[in-house]
Amino acid sequence: MKKKQKCACSIQKTPLRKLIYRDRHLLVMCIPLILFFLIFAYLPMAGLSLAFVDYKPVLGIGGSPFVGLENFEKVFRNPFFPRLLKNTFLIGMETLVWSFPIPILFALAVNEIRNRKFQKVIQTISYMPYFISIVVIVGLLSNFLSPTVGVINQVYSAITGNDPISFMTEPKYFRTIYVVSHIWQTFGWNSIIYLAALAGVDIALYESAKVDGANRLQQMIHITLPCIMPTIIIMLILNMGNIMSVGFEKIILMYSPSTYEVADVISTYTYRRGIVQSDYSFGTAIGLFNSAINMMFIVGANWFSKKFSDTSLW
């Protein structure tokens, strides 16, 4: 994933002033980048100090009384905290478990199709959901699953003869709906990387397998799959690092008070407490807690990856 680059030894010897002069044009080109990340990435990080004060807007961050870890204590004592942690983990975990294998299967299947035109049409169509906004997807979900006009309920009632189900307000269906719609949106797009890996498999391997009398299924299992295994492992590790970073954008649109018990995750609760109820210090504290957990997962996944597959993010 990353090759260690040796610094040119001359760099240490050249005085800084000379380097600045030599690279002045490149430095000028970096100005927008530095400004942007300072303002919109590092200033908010400085704003994390909110988590350690009892923030009063009139006093500002600096003027508000310092309370140490009191806000974190409030977070951990919060009656909803175990529920948030559990929901975040379960949603992240189920998304990974179910949505990880499907793009691989899909890529393997598309790769078997020899007709290029057909292959291209399939790819174009399968990428499409990726370009549809979350608002439209959740809107379609609530339409499709609606107990009065929903096409899914029509089919369900016709087959089982039962009354239609109000899927969107029923807690036990929430995670399934979340994960299935996620798979629908991403399976085609996520298959790109595997298709690219598949395109690099040496054709000579198949030729020799054919000579040995392997049928296509055997070729797939014994040649194709091992050849893309490194890619699969890298993607799995990358995804594992993101388990706890369940985003709010989709859940905020999907959930309702009737499904909070399974749908409310750390980020959505942060939004409700922090933004809607303007409880800034508490919101920052729980947000920082989530960032810290995410960081731990990513570092852990990266360590794991370095140890077992020779690849790493940094």
Place this chain on the structure above:
Amino acid sequence: MKRKTKQSFSDRMYMIIVCIFVIICTFIALYPMVYTLSMSISGAEHVAKNDIFFFPKGFSTQAYELVFQDKEIWGAYMNTIWYTVVGTVLSVVLTMISAYPLSRRRFFLRRKLMLFVMFTMYFSGGLIPMFLLINKIGLYNSRWSCIMPYLISAWNLIVCKSFLESIPETLEEAAAIDGASPYTTFARIFLPLSKPIIAVMTLYYAVGQWNGYFAAMMYLPDADKHPIQMYLRKILILSNTQSSMGGSSMGGFERSLATQQLKYAVIIVTILPILAIYPFVQKYFVKGVMIGSIKE
């Protein structure tokens, strides 16, 4: 001989299963969109009877006429176009300009700046510090609040940087010998060679702006600045009762029917531009995705 026919039989079975699987996947990917399109152009009586499952029944452009007459929809649509055009142009220009110095191996700040950028991918201040920052720097309730915080994506920047690194450095040296300044080298040599990545970036940033609603929800209290996604959120999600919209003077039933169809028509009008564009950039996707995930 016998073995060979048996083998080809199993191969044929295998291919049939593969084809069925692929076709089912493709159908599932396509179905919601076809259904939406069919609902939006079918005759109102079929929408009322709820008997459309795949192909449209009857034909009516009534829903689209309503969409085109609705001032609120058009206002939101124009806002989205503004956000998308301004945001995408600025983002692509800034990302390419920033990626260039990061891709120069001899640049003395290169590694430090990479760290500076990459750290933000794994750690962020989070929702509330960002919200307060936007307030503090005066972007709250300004259209720029939907553009400024998203100008440069660290991920896209690294993808572009990797792409620029793949362009032979000898070109840069040759240009320098001919007396070109680094700016000229970048603009005249590297940019024209970067068309594929510029296409991918334009698509990524444009899709991000076109589909975004969260910044508007957070930072824009005034509805007249809202993008189309906020309008969609209002009619698709917030008002599932189907009664709170439409400014027309139609009777109750007819009106709720028209609203039902109107939803589908607005969805089609909203997703069409993006769906019309991405197939043309598709051939570059592999490059963009590969660079992004395999290289640092």
